[in-house]
Amino acid sequence: MMFLKRFRTSPRNRSFIMALLACVALFALLGCTKAENPHKTIADINGADTAWLLVSTALVMLMTPALAFFYGGLVRNKNVLSVVMQSFIALGVITIIWVLFGYSLAFGPSLIKVGESSFLGSLNWAGARNVGLAPHTVYANTVPHRLFMMYQCMFAVITPALISGAFAERMKFKTYLAFISLWCILVYCPVAHWVWSENGWLLKLGALDFAGGTVVHISSGYTALLVAIMIKPRRGFPREAFVPHNLITTVLGAGLLWFGWFGFNAGSALSSGSVAVVAFTSTHIAAAAGAVAWMFVDWFFKDKPTILGAASGAVAGLVAITPAAGYVGPLAAIVIGGIAGVVCSYAVTLRARKGIDDALDAFGVHGVGGTIGAILTGVFASSYLNSAVTKPSLLGGGVALMGAQILAVVATIAYAVIVSYIILKVLDLTMGLRVSTEEEQMGLDIIEHGEAAYTS
Amino acid sequence: MMFLKRFRTSPRNRSFIMALLACVALFALLGCTKAENPHKTIADINGADTAWLLVSTALVMLMTPALAFFYGGLVRNKNVLSVVMQSFIALGVITIIWVLFGYSLAFGPSLIKVGESSFLGSLNWAGARNVGLAPHTVYANTVPHRLFMMYQCMFAVITPALISGAFAERMKFKTYLAFISLWCILVYCPVAHWVWSENGWLLKLGALDFAGGTVVHISSGYTALLVAIMIKPRRGFPREAFVPHNLITTVLGAGLLWFGWFGFNAGSALSSGSVAVVAFTSTHIAAAAGAVAWMFVDWFFKDKPTILGAASGAVAGLVAITPAAGYVGPLAAIVIGGIAGVVCSYAVTLRARKGIDDALDAFGVHGVGGTIGAILTGVFASSYLNSAVTKPSLLGGGVALMGAQILAVVATIAYAVIVSYIILKVLDLTMGLRVSTEEEQMGLDIIEHGEAAYTS
Amino acid sequence: MMFLKRFRTSPRNRSFIMALLACVALFALLGCTKAENPHKTIADINGADTAWLLVSTALVMLMTPALAFFYGGLVRNKNVLSVVMQSFIALGVITIIWVLFGYSLAFGPSLIKVGESSFLGSLNWAGARNVGLAPHTVYANTVPHRLFMMYQCMFAVITPALISGAFAERMKFKTYLAFISLWCILVYCPVAHWVWSENGWLLKLGALDFAGGTVVHISSGYTALLVAIMIKPRRGFPREAFVPHNLITTVLGAGLLWFGWFGFNAGSALSSGSVAVVAFTSTHIAAAAGAVAWMFVDWFFKDKPTILGAASGAVAGLVAITPAAGYVGPLAAIVIGGIAGVVCSYAVTLRARKGIDDALDAFGVHGVGGTIGAILTGVFASSYLNSAVTKPSLLGGGVALMGAQILAVVATIAYAVIVSYIILKVLDLTMGLRVSTEEEQMGLDIIEHGEAAYTS
Amino acid sequence: MKLLKCIIQPHKLEQVKDALNNIGIKGMTVTEVKGYGRQRGHKEIYRGLEYNIFFLPKIQLDVVVEDQLVNEATKAVLENARTGHIGDGKIFVMDVQNAIRIRTGEEGQDAL
Amino acid sequence: MKLLKCIIQPHKLEQVKDALNNIGIKGMTVTEVKGYGRQRGHKEIYRGLEYNIFFLPKIQLDVVVEDQLVNEATKAVLENARTGHIGDGKIFVMDVQNAIRIRTGEEGQDAL
Amino acid sequence: MKLLKCIIQPHKLEQVKDALNNIGIKGMTVTEVKGYGRQRGHKEIYRGLEYNIFFLPKIQLDVVVEDQLVNEATKAVLENARTGHIGDGKIFVMDVQNAIRIRTGEEGQDAL
Numbered sequence A, B, C: 001m002m003f004l005k006r007f008r009t010s011p012r013n014r015s016f017i018m019a020l021l022a023c024v025a026l027f028a029l030l031g032c033t034k035a036e037n038p039h040k041t042i043a044d045i046n047g048a049d050t051a052w053l054l055v056s057t058a059l060v061m062l063m064t065p066a067l068a069f070f071y072g073g074l075v076r077n078k079n080v081l082s083v084v085m086q087s088f089i090a091l092g093v094i095t096i097i098w099v100l101f102g103y104s105l106a107f108g109p110s111l112i113k114v115g116e117s118s119f120l121g122s123l124n125w126a127g128a129r130n131v132g133l134a135p136h137t138v139y140a141n142t143v144p145h146r147l148f149m150m151y152q153c154m155f156a157v158i159t160p161a162l163i164s165g166a167f168a169e170r171m172k173f174k175t176y177l178a179f180i181s182l183w184c185i186l187v188y189c190p191v192a193h194w195v196w197s198e199n200g201w202l203l204k205l206g207a208l209d210f211a212g213g214t215v216v217h218i219s220s221g222y223t224a225l226l227v228a229i230m231i232k233p234r235r236g237f238p239r240e241a242f243v244p245h246n247l248i249t250t251v252l253g254a255g256l257l258w259f260g261w262f263g264f265n266a267g268s269a270l271s272s273g274s275v276a277v278v279a280f281t282s283t284h285i286a287a288a289a290g291a292v293a294w295m296f297v298d299w300f301f302k303d304k305p306t307i308l309g310a311a312s313g314a315v316a317g318l319v320a321i322t323p324a325a326g327y328v329g330p331l332a333a334i335v336i337g338g339i340a341g342v343v344c345s346y347a348v349t350l351r352a353r354k355g356i357d358d359a360l361d362a363f364g365v366h367g368v369g370g371t372i373g374a375i376l377t378g379v380f381a382s383s384y385l386n387s388a389v390t391k392p393s394l395l396g397g398g399v400a401l402m403g404a405q406i407l408a409v410v411a412t413i414a415y416a417v418i419v420s421y422i423i424l425k426v427l428d429l430t431m432g433l434r435v436s437t438e439e440e441q442m443g444l445d446i447i448e449h450g451e452a453a454y455t456s
Numbered sequence D, E, F: 001m002k003l004l005k006c007i008i009q010p011h012k013l014e015q016v017k018d019a020l021n022n023i024g025i026k027g028m029t030v031t032e033v034k035g036y037g038r039q040r041g042h043k044e045i046y047r048g049l050e051y052n053i054f055f056l057p058k059i060q061l062d063v064v065v066e067d068q069l070v071n072e073a074t075k076a077v078l079e080n081a082r083t084g085h086i087g088d089g090k091i092f093v094m095d096v097q098n099a100i101r102i103r104t105g106e107e108g109q110d111a112l
């Protein structure tokens, strides 16, 4: 097939790949793993907390393949591998980046500081240097510091993968790799630093984000909206129907996401105690409420209770409860999940009507769901359930927490969108974002990966 | 398609949905989460036990999607989504019911009491009120009470979903939702109360049900038989072959069920110690023995060792070991699993020959397997392995335990069948159980959910 | 179909099956589960360690179905069930063998001893006799001995299943069952004894195998190469393309394998502490590096970054890190995973060019990956991370460890290949290894199991 | 001999097969196809947008019959495939010059 | 009436359908097939070996048209299915003796 | 030109393809179909009941050949698709009035 020849690796591609490999090698040599932590020793490790965090880390890891299936089922036959690959390879690429320097940028000792507030980590912990087995006093003071690094690694992996839903079925794979690498370094690591690192400025402001509503879902969700607009709709949108090619695969993804989310949220307690239980409980309940709510919305407005609605609703509930999980009780969880189900389902409809082709609704679910969750955390967070809630919530009779929540949301959106815009512009001019029309028609699986998902 | 118009949400449907939503809202407002437990405090939480129960709860949650795949693969193409949805939405609906009042009915302070024996819980714990983070002295005295509630939630979810195998490919979805809601409240909660609550009358009688042989499998299995008879066979049964449309999906389900069952059984120890290990060991071994036994039965009588047989046998073994898991050793587990594989496989054949269309053999596997397990618990339970065995088993030289076991089985079957019969009669007269013949021919996926599982 | 009649169970088959069943029954009666351990009591059980090992055992169990999907997706439509069944039934058959006597052979008190070095276990622990709930002083001194037996059971199950990739799409199922049974008893148990039992001779020599590089991957990988050669290529090889029939199924398998491998490697710490964290970290990182490395190799040499490459690379990385997992740091893990990705991918290419039809590359990935891992353990193992490293590694400035590693590898290969050769020869002469050409053309699913994976 | 190429609704296959069977039609071949016609697909709402699904799943039933059976076979299909809604499908009648049974080599009507 | 059996590249289906639509063709039936021709498959590297994939995915578009529309329809397909590469496919023209609409029983051109 | 519509056993495809290839047949189109004939399905035991599976998987191989090749092609199919068991399938021979190569617009025999 002469036609395919045109896509053979050109010398330019080769040097691109070479540079990338060289980078990796360099960093690999650089680090020497001598890990120290002045305040804690290995004897401070708590076995139960460690066991729970080991499990949670594994569960969060599973969420990325789960996302691959959730997304993969929703696209057309000819693009399913490309979508699955985008998630799967994030496990590879982002893990390497994270260990080499991402973790250090996000959680390392402050590099850029204004007063007490830190804006970025230094490279002091690059290559897992100084990230030892003794617990870190602040981050997780009963489990090995290195386990905390790995737990956070899984979050860093799934976040850019979430965005991939927006530009499904049309982005170049090479550009995708560059995009998630840059986005991880330039967007994710700083935002994580603000919210979760010892002296992060948003943390200092008192914003609460239990398990990543802002860092994970808002940052990725709004970026998704931006990319969807910048990369333009798929050929044929909105005239043609891009219906899911395999909803069983999507339900598999939803089921595994739900399962893995227990690690995401209850694991964020970083210990095996009452906070983990609070988070576990609200997580499950919000997912249930989201599924039921979205299903009923479908039933009302589309006459049928769809399984895609139930699955999407579960995910929306999970997203919305994420920032609140460890701070709210079971009934608040029903409300948060239910609201997320209704509002996200509306957001999805609205975005489609606006002519935006966020193909798999990364924005509608993660952007909107994350925002709902961050705001409702300001409504429901209860110091009774978790002593980390130091400012009063709306229900607790104050607006201080709500103010911090809104600020965190706005700052994250603004930063993520601006930096992502720059990254995308640069990539558009250098590598190009989209495959050609003919390639799009033929499908990314065969064009970008030389494989077909199903043969017979 | 004018034809489809007829299925548009009618005003009657709307009010039905509205009523349902109002109910939920009401209850959500009702509860106020002030949790107290006079005897225990948060300091009594054991981290290791909590970690194991957190994991177990997640594992049991995964069993419901797993069941969706196990069942989904067995039906025809045009009904796979409907079957998957029946399991998936149980996660939503039953969770809400459970948190709002189901848990209270099942495990709450006694409402209906005769002497020392309790028959139903009160609404004292509705909305998770009084279900706090301190351990409950009796139920699980080293883990947060609320975690115990969530663990039990997963059991309540999967039990009605199990029944769905009986009426697969023909029940109305609306009726299904009403059925599982009523069944959970009127059948599951009372039976769970009898067997597992502090003063449950079957517990008092000394019946042993380690992880839900009676409560989960017998109650659902015999109900399944009843529904299969009442709803009548699928059009074409038994003339036409309803062969599985995707056995890989079924094996996926079987694999995940097996995996999740470790949470179901070993989690039921409610602590991370020797009893959990006893249960874990017997669970795995019984599954293995069941798989091998059913496969050999197939080989003998159908000339081929089928993979459906191996998968069904594993599930049969798991079902049968459930009531016995924490009370028996490895060799007894081989025997229990092996017997279950042989007998359930025969039960399945027999039921088909009797002209009963329990489509996915919920009775043959769960009803029969559960009964075998309950009875064999009376044979093999060993006080040596678990001090909860207070009456001698047959092998231990007594009939007291066996008597209690049989009584528990009979009482559960009688109650479940009678109440289910009433529920189904009422639903049949008000909403109707079955879709029309034409709808059945077109398939429930498109008729009830407006979706197709696979497109290309 | 008269044609099928020929495959009906013949009297000879029946007696074969009967004998097998009798065997099982006999052993089941034989054992009496009175478990003692002179040195430890149930009070010595550590809840956290037990929780982590319970979870790990469940995770490793999941790897066998995961393998079924990984392999299943790679074969042709008409053979997918046969491949899935080969893995699934190993869970049944090997579990029974393991409990009845396999564990005793592998880990039981020495039967064959030369000086202090033991070569095989006795039947003292057959039927789980003397394998009680108190911890075993040497094997895992904080968790119930019986849990250790179950954890090891999962390893014993997956190892022969790994080999099945080599002879996919052509071996008789009956022969397969005989093969894995014999192989487990005659190859796996002895080799496990050498490397992991109290006085195993390879252990005494100081060889390190953290989680089974030698015992699991090398033994199965080289056996795979042997079987592939002995059973001859599939009809049509290498002229015809045997492309994967469903890569989504393969990615599902890869994702679940990755997930389960945390149990395999981090679980091998047998406690929930720093060593588990070291193993967890290196496992994840090596998988990531392997995926990225193999993908880039594909990109260079085949012009496209394939998803099959990424998935295979992840598995190669996981295999290679297995023996080293608890002994090396994050950067070494990148190197080990990366090397495995590159070398295994090359090995796969080379084996195909040599005309060897190791259909699913059990050798290229497990044999080669395991060897790389064993050797690189001799390069990178650090006593700083794990006190079990008593000899200096190459990087630590010595060759003693490397010597032991090489000896362990060579001894395992030699033993596995020789004994497997004898087993296969015997089976070839008695039962025959392969189905007939016509059966091969029709596909093993219908011929051997009487089922079709997909119908519509 | 004629080939009746019948495009029908998938859920009518069983009934049509039985009807053909009853009039002694000894063989047929079924293909899963997607059809587009006056029915012009149907509207479907997906993620809030209304789409036109142009191609709908149909079954193509190919039956080769002796000339004298054409009318009866056509009638059987017409009566049993009909639901009365647009999209019920068509029967196309085409000429078949020969039929050969692979197993025996028989030709013509004997091969049917 | 004629049956145009068009074997085309899968990704050209949408465009060809629209083109036929534009000239008033009211129906068509689509089958997923695998084709083998001058294109003789394509080379694929799998696990280090270069294979010839003989059968490539194609779409078979069956369109029954009145005789006078044959030329126009052929032109529409030719123009819209062409990429210029080997493997673009064929149109086979066959005779159709009758068409019957199942819903109404109409015959001949009225049934199209 | 003639269309040979060959319904064969799926596992015979490879062999038939090679045989046609050997006599210079330059193209063919393959469809996965389900067939029903004298074979009348086969018995299958599922969950203890014996069912008749009516429709069995078959391969439909469509080959358009010049008139003078019909006999040779038929022979190749007959010889290579035969297993001798009921269900081996049929060859239906139909007339093709024209063939057009989409890539070049060539017509008739040149298009094959």
Ligand SMILES: Nc1ncnc2c1ncn2[C@@H]1O[C@H](COP(=O)(O)OP(=O)(O)O)[C@@H](O)[C@H]1O
Residues within 6 Å of the ligand: D007, D034, D035, D036, D037, D038, D039, D040, D056, D058, D085, D086, D087, D088, D089, D090, E026, E027, E028, E029, E030, E062, E063, E064, E065, E101, E102, E103, E112
């Ligand atoms: N001209 C045609 N050529 C080939 N197939 C056709 C043609 N017209 C209709 N069909 C097939 O017949 C099916 C039903 O036709 P349609 O026009 O939708 O309904 P009706 O026959 O009831 O008017 C279509 O989906 C298509 O598969």
Ligand SMILES: Nc1ncnc2c1ncn2[C@@H]1O[C@H](COP(=O)(O)OP(=O)(O)O)[C@@H](O)[C@H]1O
Residues within 6 Å of the ligand: E007, E034, E035, E036, E037, E038, E039, E040, E056, E058, E085, E086, E087, E088, E089, E090, F026, F027, F028, F029, F030, F062, F063, F064, F065, F101, F102, F103, F112
């Ligand atoms: N003689 C034939 N009979 C049936 N189908 C054919 C024949 N020749 C070609 N085809 C179909 O047409 C497709 C394209 O033909 P091919 O020869 O590859 O390209 P081109 O038509 O551009 O020369 C093939 O894949 C096959 O499906």
Ligand SMILES: Nc1ncnc2c1ncn2[C@@H]1O[C@H](COP(=O)(O)OP(=O)(O)O)[C@@H](O)[C@H]1O
Residues within 6 Å of the ligand: D026, D027, D028, D029, D030, D062, D063, D064, D065, D101, D102, D103, D112, F007, F034, F035, F036, F037, F038, F039, F040, F056, F058, F085, F086, F087, F088, F089, F090
């Ligand atoms: N009259 C027919 N019209 C269309 N296809 C037929 C017809 N008769 C047989 N076939 C096809 O040929 C296949 C084989 O025919 P069958 O009668 O089972 O075997 P045999 O040709 O060996 O007698 C069938 O499965 C069916 O697909």
